[in-house]
Amino acid sequence: xxxxxxxxxxxxxxxxxxxxxxxxxxxxxxxxxxxxxxxxxxxxxxxxxxxxxxxxxxxxxxxxxxxxxxxxxxxxxxxxxxxxxxxxxxxxxxxxxxxxxxxxxxxxxxxxxxxxxxxxxxxxxxxxxxxxxxxxxxxxxxxxxxxxxxxxxxxxxxxxxxxxxxxxxxxxxxxxxxxxxxxxxxxxxxxxxxxxxxxxxxxxxxxxxxxxxxxxxxxxxxxxxxxxxxxxxxxxxxxxxxxxxxxxxxxxxxxxxxxxxxxxxxxxxxxxxxxxxxxxxxxxxxxxxxxxxxxxxxxxxxxxxxxxxxxxxxxxxxxxxxxxxxxxxxxxxxxxxxxxxxxxxxxxxxxxxxxxxxxxxxxxxxxxxxxxxxxxxxxxx
Numbered sequence: 001x002x003x004x005x006x007x008x009x010x011x012x013x014x015x016x017x018x019x020x021x022x023x024x025x026x027x028x029x030x031x032x033x034x035x036x037x038x039x040x041x042x043x044x045x046x047x048x049x050x051x052x053x054x055x056x057x058x059x060x061x062x063x064x065x066x067x068x069x070x071x072x073x074x075x076x077x078x079x080x081x082x083x084x085x086x087x088x089x090x091x092x093x094x095x096x097x098x099x100x101x102x103x104x105x106x107x108x109x110x111x112x113x114x115x116x117x118x119x120x121x122x123x124x125x126x127x128x129x130x131x132x133x134x135x136x137x138x139x140x141x142x143x144x145x146x147x148x149x150x151x152x153x154x155x156x157x158x159x160x161x162x163x164x165x166x167x168x169x170x171x172x173x174x175x176x177x178x179x180x181x182x183x184x185x186x187x188x189x190x191x192x193x194x195x196x197x198x199x200x201x202x203x204x205x206x207x208x209x210x211x212x213x214x215x216x217x218x219x220x221x222x223x224x225x226x227x228x229x230x231x232x233x234x235x236x237x238x239x240x241x242x243x244x245x246x247x248x249x250x251x252x253x254x255x256x257x258x259x260x261x262x263x264x265x266x267x268x269x270x271x272x273x274x275x276x277x278x279x280x281x282x283x284x285x286x287x288x289x290x291x292x293x294x295x296x297x298x299x300x301x302x303x304x305x306x307x308x309x310x311x312x313x314x315x316x317x318x319x320x321x322x323x324x325x326x327x328x329x330x331x332x333x334x335x336x337x338x339x340x341x342x343x344x345x346x347x348x349x350x351x352x353x354x355x356x357x358x359x360x361x362x363x364x365x366x367x368x369x370x371x372x373x374x375x376x377x378x379x380x381x
Contacts, residue, residue, distance in 0.1 A: 002168075004121040005236060006109040007143045007151035008128060010088065011160035013105035014045035017081055018074050020137045029053055030072045033061050044076055048160070060298075084136060091131055093239055095124055100237040106155075108148050110236035125163040133161065147232040149184050150175065156182065171230055176203030183227060190224065193217060202228050244345075245282060249290075250274040251339030257296055261331040264338075268321045269314075271340040276314035279342055283349075285310035286342030289320040293329055294337040303328050310346050317342065 010016065014032040019025045029050035031043045041061040053068035065071050085104040092099045095118055098110035111124050118124050125142035132140045139161035143154020146168055153175055154164040166174055181191050183202050193216050199205050205213075206228035213221030226232060237243060250271050258264045268291075279286060290304040303324045307316060321340055329335070 001112070002146050003110065004112040004115070005145055005148055005151040006111055006121060006125055006128075007102075007145075007148065007155045008088075008092070008107050008109065008125075009141050009143075009152075009155040009159075010085075010105040010132075011139045011141055012045055012047055012051075013085075013138070014076060014081055015047045015050075016138050017077075017084055019047060021080070022074075025072060025074070028072050029055065029068050029070060030074065031055055031061075031064055032076050033064075033073050035075065036061060084138065087136060088132060088138070088140075089239070091135070092128065095128070097239055098236045099239045102152075106152075108151065108236045122163055122165050125165075129161060129163060147230060148234055148236065149227045149232040150230060152184055153178070153182060168230065172203065176201060176206060176228075178202050180205050180228075183224065185220075185227070186224060190217060190220065245284070247290075247341050247343040247345065248275055248278045248282065248284065248286070249339055249341030250278070251292070251337065253294075253337040254335070257334035257336055259332060259334050264325065264329070264331065264335055265322060267335070267338055268325065268340065269318050271338060272318035272321060273314040275340050275342050276312050276317055279312035279345075283347060284342075284345045285312045285348055286317070287344035287346065288342070289317055289324070290341040290343055291321050291324045291328075292339040292341070293325075293335060296334050296336045298336075301328055304343070306344075312342075312348070 015030050018030060018032060025047075027049065028047070029052075030047040031050050032045040033043055034041055043055060043057050043059045043061070043064050045057060046055045046064075050064075050068055050071060053071070055064045055068050055071065061073065081104055085101075089099055089101065089107060092107060092109055096109050096111050096114050100108045102108060111118070111121060114124060118127065121144040125144050129140055129142060132138055141155045141159045141161065142163050143151040143157065143166065144163065145151040145154050145166040150166050150171065154166045157164045157166075157174070178201060180186055180194055180199060180202055183205070186194070194200075194205065197208075197212070197216060199208055205224060208225065210222055210225045213225045215221075217224070252267065252271060254267060258267055286307060287310050288304055288306055290302065292300060292302045294300050305320055305324055307320055311317065317340065325331075
């Protein structure tokens with residue numbers, strides 16, 4: 001039996017909420033932006049009027065204003081966005097108990113078992129759009145398809161306030177001509193690699209040889225090939241079920257640019273401690289540490305390396321970051337932002353360590369450090 005999956009996307013969510021709550025903003029080019037005083041002055045969301053001027057999410061405020069001199073900038077109000085996000089999901093739960101959030105403004109719904117009560121996928125999607133608009137004052141675009149990936153492509157296909165149905169027969173006609181970057185989980189690095197091999201559309205990806213994609217992108221290449229062909233069988237998680245994290249990270253845009261080994265390492269130490277704390281609270285250890293560095297010119301460098309053993313100790317994570325920095329960053333160059341991410345996660349109970357016959361004291365030191373940091377966790381709590 002064919003599944004019926006919906007992907008709902010609240011249109012320009014942050015900006016729409018601001019216009020909903022403040023009638024004076026309606027019809028004007030509006031952008032919700034981070035705080036320039038904290039050096040996080042980028043566009044988080046924009047109204048359609050601002051988009052018409054070329055304002056885009058992720059732009060610096062100065063660039064957005066250069067494109068739209070009359071741009072109205074408002075600060076984000078996350079509590080309000082969270083409140084409305086919950087109200088929208090409560091509405092979705094009236095039609096199915098399988099509602100999986102994807103950020104504050106997006107959700108997947110499996111409505112395959114709801115047809116007898118509420119109609120087919122398109123009818124349910126249209127009902128949701130009508131109710132969200134009428135009861136909450138927001139608009140939502142909904143994709144209807146037979147898997148999660150194609151349902152998301154459907155919600156992106158036509159906006160605002162639209163329903164797009166993509167059946168299995170329509171995939172070659174509707175989806176395959178789209179840019180490969182429209183496909184979920186095709187990031188910048190993957191897109192560059194695919195472009196080098198003349199893969200520019202989702203159809204190009206679907207027709208490519210799976211073994212070639214594995215050679216270029218590893219397991220991720222196989223996953224993208226399956227997604228492009230509609231072979232995504234991932235389930236919509238029941239409401240309230242939280243998936244285990246695939247990575248744990250923490251990033252910071254510093255109040256001023258950091259320069260010199262001492263300042264940059266101090267920033268890395270702070271982030272390493274936060275990441276290690278979150279790992280311990282999730283009862284996880286990592287086997288890979290990734291670092292992302294951003295210059296004042298917004299040039300980003302990313303590097304990663306394996307850990308000596310599965311760890312959730314800040315000292316070990318910090319040392320990995322320092323080693324990455326030493327081979328990557330000029331200590332005298334200004335650093336605007338840094339993100340540290342722990343990946344390759346394993347549950348603590350499964351994170352056995354192979355002891356080194358020649359240097360067993362290293363494992364003993366790591367064990368003592370972990371006990372010390374857990375004691376500090378308890379004191380903080």
